[in-house]
Structure formats: C-alpha cells, structure tokens
Amino acid sequence: MDYPSDEATMRAIQEGHLDLLGTLFGRYSGKVLGRCFQMVGDRHHADDLLQESFLRVLRYRDSFKGTARFSTWLYRIVTNVCLDHLRAGNRRDIAVEELASQSRDFTARSQGQIHRNNAPSST
Secondary structure, three states: OOOOOHHHHHHHHHOOOHHHHHHHHHHHHHHHHHHHHHHHOOHHHHHHHHHHHHHHHHHOHHHOOOOOOHHHHHHHHHHHHHHHHHHHHHHHHHHHHHHHHHHHHHHHHHHHHHHHHHOOOOO
C-alpha cells in the first residue's frame, strides 16, 4: 500500500499500521537529527533525542488531528523533547551545584567544630 503524503501515512499509523512509522522515520530522521544537534550541541544526545522523538510520535499518534501538516506536528514534538532534555540537564547541574555547596558548608561547619573541640580549655 502506498501512502503518498505524511498525513495519509500518519492516519494509517493511527489505524494500527504501526510498521509505517519506519516510513516517516526514513523521511525525517536526518532533519530531526539535525534539529536535535542544533538544539543540544552533542551528537550522542542528539541520537538519543531522535529516538525519543519518534517514540513520542508513536505514543501520541492519536493527538495528530491532521489540521496542520505532519512536519509541523513532528517538529513541535522534537522541540519539546529537546527542551525537556535541556531542562533536565539544567536541573542536574543545579542539583550538583547545590550538593557541592552543601558539602562545602558541612565541611566548614565540621572543621569549625573540630577546631573548637581541639582548642585548649580555659579551665
């Protein structure tokens, strides 16, 4: 069966022809990979985000209404996947910095406690 348009292919996927996701992947993987790399700047992460983007296409296939072009819908998914990745990275960076700060504070308090305990008593 030939699906001439992306929208027709997507409708077939919605009807249960999940194997046709490979058709869309073949049509868009290069452009999606380029967009992911452009947003995150790392080839390894871009490869992972490419895969995640098409998993979301499959997961959210029923939300595609066909009122916009498939490519518009796909690139919105890709953008959201990349933004989610970047936000998660920022949260990780912030969490690491907070842990480092807490560790420095704990070390400083501990060393202060040790110095006070080792100080000669005035009695």
